[in-house]
Amino acid sequence: MTRIDAVDLFLLQVPDFDAARDPVKDTLLVRVRAGEFEGWGECEAAPFVSLAAFVTPESHSTSQPIGASVLGERLEDPADIARMAQRIAESSMNVLQAPHIFSGVEMALWDALGKRLQEPVYRLLGYEKAFPKQPYVVQPFASAPEQTYLDMRRLVRAGYGAVKTGWNGFGGGDFAADRDQLAAAREGLGRDGRLFLDAARVWGNDVAAARSYSHLLDAFDVEWVEEPFDATALGAFADFSHYHGRKRVAAGENVHSIAQARQLLDIADVGVIQIDCGRIGGIAAARDVALYADQRGASFVNHTYTSHLALSAALQAYAGLERHSLCEYPMDRPSLSWAICSEHLLPDGEGKVSAPEKLGLGLPVAPEAVLKYVVDTEIRFGATLLYRTPSIG
Amino acid sequence: MTRIDAVDLFLLQVPDFDAARDPVKDTLLVRVRAGEFEGWGECEAAPFVSLAAFVTPESHSTSQPIGASVLGERLEDPADIARMAQRIAESSMNVLQAPHIFSGVEMALWDALGKRLQEPVYRLLGYEKAFPKQPYVVQPFASAPEQTYLDMRRLVRAGYGAVKTGWNGFGGGDFAADRDQLAAAREGLGRDGRLFLDAARVWGNDVAAARSYSHLLDAFDVEWVEEPFDATALGAFADFSHYHGRKRVAAGENVHSIAQARQLLDIADVGVIQIDCGRIGGIAAARDVALYADQRGASFVNHTYTSHLALSAALQAYAGLERHSLCEYPMDRPSLSWAICSEHLLPDGEGKVSAPEKLGLGLPVAPEAVLKYVVDTEIRFGATLLYRTPSIG
Missing domain, CATH: 3.20.20.120 (Enolase-like C-terminal domain)
Known part of the structure; x- marks a missing residue:
């Protein structure tokens, strides 16, 4: 059975950020590993708070860490992702940050699942084809x-x-x-x-x-x-x-x-x-x-x-x-x-863009970008190391 | 002018938590210091995530740390608290956790302001008297x-x-x-x-x-x-x-x-x-x-x-x-x-409870409880120490 073995979070930030020059200051990338498959996703807005929602210590029954609903779970078909989403809606109902962190995690889950099932994500979502936009x-x-x-x-x-x-x-x-x-x-x-x-x-x-x-x-x-x-x-x-x-x-x-x-x-x-x-x-x-x-x-x-x-x-x-x-x-x-990303979704001959005809999300993350922008972060909670920036390798 | 000099966050947790015995596992206390005045508040739900929302590094214009809207602000009358709330609604709009952390901060602000203005909080809110409940x-x-x-x-x-x-x-x-x-x-x-x-x-x-x-x-x-x-x-x-x-x-x-x-x-x-x-x-x-x-x-x-x-x-x-x-x-x-708390709101002779006729919130926090339950926490973000559990003294 394919299970979610690891969810790694990378907090990236532009050094010497200049709002006049840089359209984005920071972001949170998510890497999921499930058996031999790897997937990536990206969370929007307040990356450190979203990271905290994933690794937070267990609290009361409706304030559980997002990680607890994902790590070790089965990842074999779309219903597995739906089940995790439902579990988070219940057990992390009072973690207000939950939707933002799960957004990136969920993208990474679909990316990994697409590779496992040899399909673009849109097909796993029930669509026959990807129309250009x-x-x-x-x-x-x-x-x-x-x-x-x-x-x-x-x-x-x-x-x-x-x-x-x-x-x-x-x-x-x-x-x-x-x-x-x-x-x-x-x-x-x-x-x-x-x-x-x-x-x-x-x-x-x-x-x-x-x-x-x-x-x-x-x-x-x-x-x-x-x-x-x-x-x-x-x-x-x-x-x-x-x-x-x-x-x-x-x-x-x-x-x-x-x-x-x-x-x-x-x-x-x-x-x-x-x-x-x-x-x-x-x-x-x-x-x-x-x-x-x-x-x-x-x-x-x-x-x-x-x-x-x-x-x-x-x-x-x-x-x-x-x-x-x-x-x-x-x-x-x-x-x-x-x-x-080391590849991009470029407009076609008619100036349109489409979901890529590749497995999963189809866009490889550039390790050198992660290395360049990642901020080494560490969270200690009592005797527990809650989080330390993982290795990109 | 009285300004907010410090906002200290204390994450408390019951050691060896037992759901059958302990009604609450953890909480986040907030201490505000403004000039000679001190106030306390308490946040509900997922204390670590709320703490993270206060200290998170600056992100884009609607994902700012809650601390940035509070620290150094004037605290002289109720309009100051309203102004901070409004600022958070705008500049932390995309920090989903913002309401939970601001809840405890805001309580502490009222507590300190009540002491400064020599009134119970309910009077600062516009009420003449406190009816028993x-x-x-x-x-x-x-x-x-x-x-x-x-x-x-x-x-x-x-x-x-x-x-x-x-x-x-x-x-x-x-x-x-x-x-x-x-x-x-x-x-x-x-x-x-x-x-x-x-x-x-x-x-x-x-x-x-x-x-x-x-x-x-x-x-x-x-x-x-x-x-x-x-x-x-x-x-x-x-x-x-x-x-x-x-x-x-x-x-x-x-x-x-x-x-x-x-x-x-x-x-x-x-x-x-x-x-x-x-x-x-x-x-x-x-x-x-x-x-x-x-x-x-x-x-x-x-x-x-x-x-x-x-x-x-x-x-x-x-x-x-x-x-x-x-x-x-x-x-x-x-x-x-x-x-x-070292004092409690006990029912009166008719079995009713009321907001206390004391300055601010009127309930002193017991330092020995903070000392007993506080979990030493530390967050490092690159070269920055984002948070370390403050001293209760």
Whole structure:
């Protein structure tokens, strides 16, 4: 029987981090070993806290370490992964960090299981084939519209026909400045470029403020606006979705449970749900949300700004759903995230990306990147060594 | 100006823990020092993970350590605590563990602030006076009804007129055994005893199963049934509340945000909301839920099974709301939780307990208990000592 022999956690951090240069500061990689098979995954957000949730000493019956539900378990078919997820939902119910750490662990489990069963993960998830998706890249507004225009031109020349922009004060009240930025982005992208906007919760709970932007979004053909409100402002989302058009309102990147995602679809009534496999609890949870969104007539898209390992995991979750045809795509640039994989998911001749036709997640982790960025960490709890950074070898 | 000079975390654990003997295995105490003032608080659930969330290295803009929003901040009036809570909600949005660690930190901030402003915390929260509450204690069903009867008799002799029971297989399908247990509990308590039942999520999402127990609960005058369903089964709650009676359905102990609590009241339609100050993000968050429940015609009650420090924090949150007259009360028994405080909140001549008429939370922590139970812990992250157990002295 194939059992999970080891789960190794590697906390990576950019030395001398510079927010102006480095898109990502740190991350947590997970390596699973089960018999002769190895798998890798990546957790999103607060890597050290997620690591702690895996190795924490046993506490009361609903606050158990995530490791206790994984180590030594059988890994032979998809039901084994579902069983571990269910066990964590029960025995780690009061470890709030559980979904974030399990996200990376679960990716690694699927990667290893795909190798064992000689299949890409998407097939193990029940999909027949992997449909290509159109990538969109993320490019914040520059400090001045002239530079925003140039940034967009550069992306078009690099072959990207879809861009999400926003931030840098957008939506904060200077309507003319916001119009100029959107105009510059649209001009840079050209008439055929697809443009999306991330409002980054700028309107809080204020539907009127968001409504005042609706016409501007129309004027520059912004396909959807992301996170106009705080995640808990479900009523504001519902009002604005009704006004602006449900299919033109997106949210979901911070979701860390299927139940939360369903509320965004059912109560907030967003038409585009954006799920991060590294936060929601892994690939199967994202797949469940994708299927639910499909039933509801909403669109599913991934939220991914880390490695192409995380991107592959994200693509598996909705690979077989042809109608859901967009993909948030971390582009090629010098970064910790890009360095993690020794191969990447590059756009094909038509500019599309797909879940790889390889076993598991299909993206090898580069040992030299782990060696370069890993931070040696040690946790002692009384006489117990709870954690020490493992060897990459 | 009074600033927060230090936040010290103490992870306590029962050596040679025995679930049959020890009601609690471990906990996390928080000591805040601000100028000449000191305050204490207690976090609930997975203490090591909560500790990690306080000391974690800086990560991206919404995954900042909780400590970064607290250390060095001004502590002169209640608005300072609100400001810190707001900052954590933004800059630690993607540290899922944030509410649990901030719960204990926030208690300690109120405790210190009460000493500085020479007031009990409840007055700083806007209440004029602290109304006495009737304590109920928690006593699980014994393995046989005869023992359940004896356990209840013992509690009545000890002066407790209200008991919450449950567990030990209750609700799992052996209807006759469940009836015998409830009958024994009612007989032991006597006709005037107040009886509550914790169903501990036994019916999952199955409304029909819960309904089949409704008549039994009536027959033995069970005032309310707690957590009949999983926390996310809001629809099941609403159906059952409609059937069994809203005021007779309780939930909320695992809630870790005000938004979640409001959903239980607004969507699940429970009539009794049970909030743990050590989980929801502290006293002010619990107070906000209490005021909202009051508006909605629902009842607020604390969830507390740890120390009397946590009990005092819990009582402050709804001290001034006379209609909300019950209190979950950790009773006197040899335990880590009991040892934490050198004084306790004992029932008055009428068997009631109240938030203490003392400065802050009014319950001194016993240094000898900290010394006895503290586990020396050390976290090294690269060249940085992220955490080492501080001295109690």
